[in-house]
Amino acid sequence: MAIGITEKITQIQEELARTQKNKATEYHVGLLKGKLARYRQQLLEPAPGSSTSKGEGFEVSKSGHARVALIGFPSVGKSSLLGKITNTKSEIAAYAFTTLTSVPGVLEYNGAEIQILDLPGIIQGASEGKGRGRQVVSTAKTADLVLMVLDATKPEEQRAILERELESVGIRLNKEPPNIYFKIKKTGGVKFSYTNPPKYLSEKMVMHLLKDYKIHNADVLIRDENVTVEDMIDVIHADHRSYIKCLYCYNKCDAVSLEEVDRLAHMPDTVVISASMELGLDDLTERIWADLAMLRIYTKRKGELPDFAEPTVVRSTHNTIEDVCDTIHRDMKNKFKYALVWGVSAKHSPQKCGLSHKIGDEDVVCIFTKT
Ligand SMILES: Nc1nc2c(ncn2[C@@H]2O[C@H](COP(=O)(O)OP(=O)(O)OP(=O)(O)O)[C@@H](O)[C@H]2O)c(=O)[nH]1
Ligand SMILES: [Mg+2]
Incomplete structure (x- = not known):
């Protein structure tokens, strides 16, 4: 059928x-x-x-503050990249379709835990069921960011095909509804x-x-x-329909000329790396952080200094004092009286704020509750 x-x-x-x-x-x-x-x-x-809807054991439960899916053709270096930016080892080999299931790793950055999902390579026709393509593209749909891993030595072939495959399952990349x-x-x-x-x-x-x-x-x-x-x-x-941010990541830049690296690096929403030579990985993690639009908040108790080593991390789409309360304790907002806020979101420091106040990156927040 x-x-x-x-x-x-x-x-x-x-x-x-x-x-x-x-x-x-x-x-x-x-x-x-x-x-x-x-x-x-x-x-x-x-x-x-x-029984064909989901592959056995393919779905990995979400964990951490956000999920990034590695999407790309076979052998572009997705598993190599996972091994470099997380502590998880996923099998690497020179032949296509080495990775056969989804392998989660955790990237720790700015106090956030970002789940990175290594996935099988996909090819044209994936969305119509070629290989494990259907599962891969439907997993991509659950991501907060698609990291499209491309081969810098074949810069023109892959991107449009992958975009079409994701499009056809209802994913819209870098687009507002x-x-x-x-x-x-x-x-x-x-x-x-x-x-x-x-x-x-x-x-x-x-x-x-x-x-x-x-x-x-x-x-x-x-x-x-x-x-x-x-x-x-x-x-x-x-x-x-899912409207998801996409970062284009050209890997294997060690295998192309400097001029080519420069050309690729100037394209919008693009980073250029070499997983095996560990080039551009810091830039990549910074860009992932920026694209996920996460904020660090330092909460403190009255009369104490905040712990700057332990930020509370929230997505910028969930950036109210109420969201901060929810990340601390699910009962917190019911006991909430007011908050004092220091930092970029405060008109004056500290500013006395209610639950709807929108906080900024690295604000310090002190929450007062009814006793
Ligand atoms: N020159 C070069 N080769 C790389 C780089 N990163 C990975 N490779 C090689 O590319 C091949 C494929 O790497 P993998 O990490 O297994 O690729 P993959 O995208 O996970 O492949 P599948 O699991 O089959 O989809 C291996 O031979 C790697 O050593 C790189 O930055 N530069
Ligand atoms: Mg792999």
Whole structure:
């Protein structure tokens, strides 16, 4: 049965490739893209009771403050890298598909424990089930950061293929969710509105698309004039989309010229390393830290100095005093009176703050509770 879907996907992809993109085909192309998204969705939801959904022992439980997934072709040096930035050894060899399951390691940095997941290499077709590809890409979906490991000696071949594989399971790299409000209703028909007229998406296109999805009642509010039909499809499938930061990591820079290293290093969201020669690894860990947007907070008791060796680490998406309370004790916020904050987030030092105050990196926080 899964074969049937893969064939349908291929047919649509071929049709999309041979269809001229112009005004006359606009709606047809939009609907084909929607159909493709629906089939891919089906492919990722294995039939109930089937055992092919997850590999035995493939899922590793999350631990630490954040998870980074190493995604790349076979033999680019993912396991070598894991061995250099964590204390975990994962088998390394010169042949492809050395790593056959996911191997977690821990990178300790700035007081944070960052889980690094070494994964099997993936190739074109991974998302459709080639090799262990499907498990790898679905594991990538659980990551806070994708570290795409690429071979500096083959800089053009791999990246686009990997991006497409991740895209097709609903991962969106270095992208914000589209600014479209979409809500399915029970009655009232489709209501379409916008803040500014969208440039690449018409009301008619949205109506056609929703009809094809058999959605007859919904509110659609376009808040960004640059959204496309792909964005609209993503919003319809919002439950199955993951917006994840990606850092592109070119390994084996020892094997290319200095000019090439320089060229690669200037590309956006890119670091260049050599795992075996241990070059660029400090820069890499700094970039991982920055991309995960983590903050260090030093908590202190009244009348005492904070322990600067033991920061409390939070993600910048969870950066309120309330979040800090939660990391200390789950009961803390119920007993909370106020906090004193020193540092970049304080208007004056110390500032007296409530639970909603947003803290900054390396702030010192003293929490006062009801006794
Ligand atoms: N020249 C060079 N070779 C490297 C570097 N890092 C790894 N290698 C070599 O590349 C080969 C593959 O390394 P692995 O770490 O096993 O690669 P992998 O990405 O984990 O491969 P799979 O598990 O098969 O997906 C080995 O022969 C390594 O010695 C590097 O920085 N420079
Ligand atoms: Mg490996």
